[in-house]
Amino acid sequence: MNDLAIRTDGTDLEAVQRLGRAREQILGELAKRVVGQQEVIEHLLVSLFSRGHCLFVGVPGLAKTLLISTLAEVLELSFNRVQFTPDLMPSDITGTDILEEDRTTGRRELRFVKGPLFANIVLADEINRTPPKTQAALLQAMQEHRVTAGGRTYPLEPPFLVFATQNPIEQEGTYPLPEAQLDRFMFMVDVGYPTEEEEIQVVTRTTGAAKEPTRKVLGPEEILALQELVLRVPVAEDTVRYAVSLVRKSRPSSEDAPDYVRNYLSWGAGPRASQYLVLAAKARAVLHGRYAAEREDVRALARPVLRHRLLANFTAEAEGVTSAQIVDRLLAEAK
Structure with missing residues (x-):
């Protein structure tokens, strides 16, 4: 050991x-x-x-x-x-x-x-x-x-x-x-x-x-x-920017927020979500034998990191839209 x-x-x-x-x-x-x-x-x-x-x-x-x-x-x-x-x-x-x-x-x-x-x-x-x-x-x-x-x-x-x-x-x-x-x-x-x-x-x-x-x-x-x-574990600046951009787009007050985020969320994820995304990406990379975190590591962990940090509003509840679905949509649209 x-x-x-x-x-x-x-x-x-x-x-x-x-x-x-x-x-x-x-x-x-x-x-x-x-x-x-x-x-x-x-x-x-x-x-x-x-x-x-x-x-x-x-x-x-x-x-x-x-x-x-x-x-x-x-x-x-x-x-x-x-x-x-x-x-x-x-x-x-x-x-x-x-x-x-x-x-x-x-x-x-x-x-x-x-x-x-x-x-x-x-x-x-x-x-x-x-x-x-x-x-x-x-x-x-x-x-x-x-x-x-x-x-x-x-x-x-x-x-x-x-x-x-x-x-x-x-x-x-x-x-x-x-x-x-x-x-x-x-x-x-x-x-x-x-x-x-x-x-x-x-x-x-x-x-x-x-x-x-x-x-x-x-x-x-x-x-x-x-x-x-x-x-x-090193992380490229591009990967950090990707994680931060993903989190910022979950905030209804953000200029980059899509319309569905503004329509369905009262609050988005805070800076701790960005920190956890990058830190978790590092750990995932290490566990898979890699010495550098990549964008794919961030994508793989975005759902469990973000879903409980997004507060759905009444409109979302009425239409059956969940925070997990919004995270999936953000990931699908992320470049």
Whole structure:
């Protein structure tokens, strides 16, 4: 595993090539537990190596939890799952101070007990079922990589990533995610139903006794080093301009915005979308063994980066036009 860490003698290109091979190994290990979902896995890996949080939208039973927990296992990362509920309090995820008494001296003192946010990968299951105060505590962790409890601030050990799930069907008893929190997620990923053949494989595997063990591919130190490598990946100015132009055209107030954007959107994507597009393009290039991000990398990731950042207006809702359709149209027209 250690040969994947970045060397100090300028051999980043070799590290990129090795990561490309490691990607194939990771996919192979995940395939032992998860059937199909190749595009979802691709987005998951891109977000991991570009330090981006990810929101998965799909009905229950599509192996979202299994996928994320298996990835943590393969990469030797600590993992915690939190089931978000309407009565979940901020201290339930950040941790709390408890009063302890020293039996020998009789002295009492407060000790901080860490909550489930203190892990490398945190799965926030049904994130929209918890009240705004708890969502705000999660938002601080996502943005600042630290939590505040009892008037003190505690850092979260890197790598730290939040992968959240949201059920698109059952909306009763849910709290819509604030736009500010949605913007902190690099990707919103649709998790769809498997094909017929994939579903047959799922049923066959899950109803049998045998379970194939997974093998470790990377460790936390290698992941941190490779996240730094992604930042050093070069991007041509033309590719950056393409990403920025795509984002700016999604804003109704922009001079370059097409008529359908002005007709169907109240708000477009902000500068963070441009940053995420370029950063994700770098990570995708590295994962495919290339040491330069290209326009095609931006195009491949534009939908999951942009769709949750476009706010459709009443006209769009009345005519059944979705933000994802607008992104697809922007991509089709982009030069």
